[in-house]
Amino acid sequence: MTFPIRIFVPKDAAARSVGADDVAARIMAEAEARSIEVSVVRTGTRGALFLEPLVEVETSAGRIGYGPVDPDDVTGLFDAGFPSADGHPLHLGPVDAIPYLARQTRVTFARCGVIDPASVADYRAQGGFRGLEAALAKPAADIVEDVVASGLRGRGGAGFPTGIKWRTVAAAEADEKYICCNADEGDSGTFADRILMEGDPFLLIEGMTIAGLAVGACTGYVYIRSEYPDAIAAMKTAIAACEADGTLGDDILGSGRSFRLHVRVGAGAYICGEESAMLDSLEGKRGIVRAKPPIPAIAGLFGKPTVVNNVLSFAAVPSILADGPEAYAAHGMGKSRGTMPFQIAGNIARGGLVELGFGVTLRELIEDFGGGTHSGRPVRAVQVGGPLGAYVPADRLDLPMDYEAFAEAGFMVGHGGIVVFDDTVDMARQARFAFAFCAIESCGKCTPCRVGAVRGRETMDRILAGEDVATNVALVEDLCTLMTDASLCAMGGLTPMPVKSALTYFPEDFDRAHAREAAE
Amino acid sequence: MSVTPDDRSASLAGADAPATTDDVAAAVADVCAAHGDRPDALIEMLHAIQARLGHVPPQAEPLIAARLNRSRAEIHGVVSFYHDFHTAPAGRRVIKLCRAEACQAVGCEDLANHLHRAHRLGSGATTPDAAVTVEDAYCLGNCALGPAALVDGELQGRVTAERLDRWIAEARIPRGEAAE
Ligand SMILES: Cc1cc2nc3c(=O)[nH]c(=O)nc-3n(C[C@H](O)[C@H](O)[C@H](O)COP(=O)(O)O)c2cc1C
Ligand code: SF4
Ligand code: FES
Numbered sequence: 001m002t003f004p005i006r007i008f009v010p011k012d013a014a015a016r017s018v019g020a021d022d023v024a025a026r027i028m029a030e031a032e033a034r035s036i037e038v039s040v041v042r043t044g045t046r047g048a049l050f051l052e053p054l055v056e057v058e059t060s061a062g063r064i065g066y067g068p069v070d071p072d073d074v075t076g077l078f079d080a081g082f083p084s085a086d087g088h089p090l091h092l093g094p095v096d097a098i099p100y101l102a103r104q105t106r107v108t109f110a111r112c113g114v115i116d117p118a119s120v121a122d123y124r125a126q127g128g129f130r131g132l133e134a135a136l137a138k139p140a141a142d143i144v145e146d147v148v149a150s151g152l153r154g155r156g157g158a159g160f161p162t163g164i165k166w167r168t169v170a171a172a173e174a175d176e177k178y179i180c181c182n183a184d185e186g187d188s189g190t191f192a193d194r195i196l197m198e199g200d201p202f203l204l205i206e207g208m209t210i211a212g213l214a215v216g217a218c219t220g221y222v223y224i225r226s227e228y229p230d231a232i233a234a235m236k237t238a239i240a241a242c243e244a245d246g247t248l249g250d251d252i253l254g255s256g257r258s259f260r261l262h263v264r265v266g267a268g269a270y271i272c273g274e275e276s277a278m279l280d281s282l283e284g285k286r287g288i289v290r291a292k293p294p295i296p297a298i299a300g301l302f303g304k305p306t307v308v309n310n311v312l313s314f315a316a317v318p319s320i321l322a323d324g325p326e327a328y329a330a331h332g333m334g335k336s337r338g339t340m341p342f343q344i345a346g347n348i349a350r351g352g353l354v355e356l357g358f359g360v361t362l363r364e365l366i367e368d369f370g371g372g373t374h375s376g377r378p379v380r381a382v383q384v385g386g387p388l389g390a391y392v393p394a395d396r397l398d399l400p401m402d403y404e405a406f407a408e409a410g411f412m413v414g415h416g417g418i419v420v421f422d423d424t425v426d427m428a429r430q431a432r433f434a435f436a437f438c439a440i441e442s443c444g445k446c447t448p449c450r451v452g453a454v455r456g457r458e459t460m461d462r463i464l465a466g467e468d469v470a471t472n473v474a475l476v477e478d479l480c481t482l483m484t485d486a487s488l489c490a491m492g493g494l495t496p497m498p499v500k501s502a503l504t505y506f507p508e509d510f511d512r513a514h515a516r517e518a519a520e
Numbered sequence: 521m522s523v524t525p526d527d528r529s530a531s532l533a534g535a536d537a538p539a540t541t542d543d544v545a546a547a548v549a550d551v552c553a554a555h556g557d558r559p560d561a562l563i564e565m566l567h568a569i570q571a572r573l574g575h576v577p578p579q580a581e582p583l584i585a586a587r588l589n590r591s592r593a594e595i596h597g598v599v600s601f602y603h604d605f606h607t608a609p610a611g612r613r614v615i616k617l618c619r620a621e622a623c624q625a626v627g628c629e630d631l632a633n634h635l636h637r638a639h640r641l642g643s644g645a646t647t648p649d650a651a652v653t654v655e656d657a658y659c660l661g662n663c664a665l666g667p668a669a670l671v672d673g674e675l676q677g678r679v680t681a682e683r684l685d686r687w688i689a690e691a692r693i694p695r696g697e698a699a700e
Contacts, residue, residue, distance in 0.1 A: 013661065014661070014664065016674075016675060017662050017665060017676050186659060188622045191664070226567070227657060227670070229673060230675075265563070265567060267563050267567065268603035269601065270658060284563055285562075286601040287601065344664065345663035351664025375626075419621050422625075430621070430624075437658065441658070
């Protein structure tokens with residue numbers, strides 16, 4: 001071992017939420033008390049959140065992991081010989097061999113948890129900026145065609161081909177164009193954008209810069225939700241580091257090309273994740289959904305042609321440029337190409353981020369990676385794709401994660417969030433929540449959503465009270481049809497998806513009068 | 521007894537003295553100037569004003585409107601649209617409890633009921649001594665380690681009723697004794 005020994009402790013918000021700061025402080029204090037020379041590096045998370053705080057020690061045989069380390073474990077670890085405490089029960093062996101991590105296909109998240117997210121040098125040493133260098137060496141149109149050829153589809157939910165969107169913006173004539181990153185990540189069960197921004201912010205910067213080169217835009221904005229203070233800080237630090245390094249600014253890597261990036265903070269409104277509401281919010285207004293057309297690619301921020309993409313869409317781009325579109329497209333199935341960072345959450349034993357090619361089944365994710373429920377009870381329902389996504393019943397877990405396969409089954413992949421519920425869930429209550437959430441977060445522009453959500457919540461309350469259930473269920477179904485057909489955006493248009501899936505697959509939960517009789 | 525956000529200010533006799541007219545005017549002037557009086561920076565400005573004063577006082581709205589050359593209605597429209605902005609002071613400690621699906625799957629509704637039953641703290645309520653405000657949040661990005669909460673801006677995972685009780689008790693120690 002070289003001295004000082006490098007020890008890595010995540011400063012990812014999730015790791016901090018279970019004590020990572022205290023663990024880092026205790027390690028430094030113990031090391032000092034025992035005159036062991038260590039330097040503690042704060043990284044992002046590897047995404048195996050059930051192992052957080054995951055402490056790693058650099059050795060000649062790679063990084064060795066310990067976890068989950070409670071602050072109170074630190075003294076015992078040192079007593080057992082830490083930084084090399086092979087015999088300690090928290091010793092996990094080589095981090096790269098931990099099955100949860102070893103079985104993933106890490107493309108976008110390859111560096112996350114490995115590098116210091118404030119160090120441009122670390123990023124470069126781990127292969128960073130190869131995509132940007134490749135992009136600088138090509139005509140803009142070739143960058144766009146590489147992204148088209150990769151088959152990359154938007155990771156924010158709708159799955160629209162990213163390269164096609166860029167083509168539209170590239171072709172638009174304008175004195176100014178913008179690159180906007182949607183980092184609003186409001187879906188319950190999702191945290192991949194946050195983990196990436198906190199653990200490898202340079203990758204997002206690199207992806208957005210390449211987008212700027214591809215379409216001819218010199219200014220970008222990252223719109224981050226206010227619930228993510230750590231991600232906001234990490235992005236600001238990384239942007240400043242890139243400006244100092246010359247990878248952002250008026251002469252990117254000495255090319256004479258210019259690109260500048262700004263962070264904007266949301267203010268607690270789910271609808272600002274919808275791209276046109278986000279653009280209004282970026283302009284300092286209420287986040288009200290805009291009618292389309294025009295699409296943002298033609299008239300977006302301040303009326304100018306604008307690329308709006310999710311964090312993970314931009315973050316996939318550097319590897320496409322660096323290693324070629326074929327390498328990226330080699331992962332996945334059908335028309336869902338590349339890898340997807342799935343997020344396993346809710347009632348789950350081993351929750352976290354799992355990046356794999358499309359085509360993996362829900363069962364593999366929930367059982368093989370996730371280890372089943374946290375409560376130990378059977379899985380009953382899984383909500384995939386956020387609050388607007390369907391509740392998938394436990395007997396459909398063999399469905400492959402693929403945009404088309406999911407759509408065909410009436411479900412949605414969305415941003416890849418998987419929320420597991422055990423058999424204590426009351427699906428009528430979940431249906432009520434879907435309406436209630438829509439009522440809270442609706443932008444109010446169109447009646448089917450603004451009024452429909454409130455009526456839906458009220459009607460669900462009557463069903464929950466066992467009042468005239470058959471009539472009220474029919475009313476809910478009518479409301480769902482109206483909202484689906486007549487809402488301006490997917491907020492009102494997709495709220496029926498969780499409601500109808502609950503009704504279809506869990507009808508027994510709606511039969512309150514019957515349930516009450518059975519209980520009596 | 522709990523209070524709703526709307527009558528928070530009326531019940532805060534024991535809290536920090538509300539911002540004076542001069543404080544508000546100075547905050548608006550500084551913050552708007554720092555953002556070059558650009559209307560597109562309005563949300564950033566409101567965050568900055570709230571960070572400085574603890575809330576966005578209604579009397580700030582016409583002042584901001586004048587500086588940005590916008591109508592007061594427009595400014596009010598933005599302040600009232602976003603859940604983050606509060607027009608009255610919050611308690612000394614703010615607990616934002618996640619109420620979204622992944623946290624529901626691990627019992628956040630039981631925690632909300634506990635706050636209600638044991639502390640009479642419904643969503644948006646502040647304790648009468650202005651010590652604690654409880655708010656709802658919808659996903660804090662900690663969905664694999666729920667139930668999640670933001671306590672004074674710090675993310676917490678695996679929240680339990682006992683930990684909520686402790687956070688509330690800490691905040692309710694009268695100031696001056698807290699250091700002992
Ligand atoms: C109600 C609603 C919320 C949305 N929230 C997000 C979000 O938080 N993040 C995101 O990237 N896209 C979100 N979207 C999708 C965006 O409108 C848009 O499709 C996406 O940002 C485009 O980027 P992509 O093509 O890279 O996915 C949301 C859409 C709707 C209707
Ligand atoms: S569907 Fe709802 S959120 Fe979308 S535009 Fe209409 S009111 Fe706004
Ligand atoms: S749902 Fe509670 S943190 Fe995401």
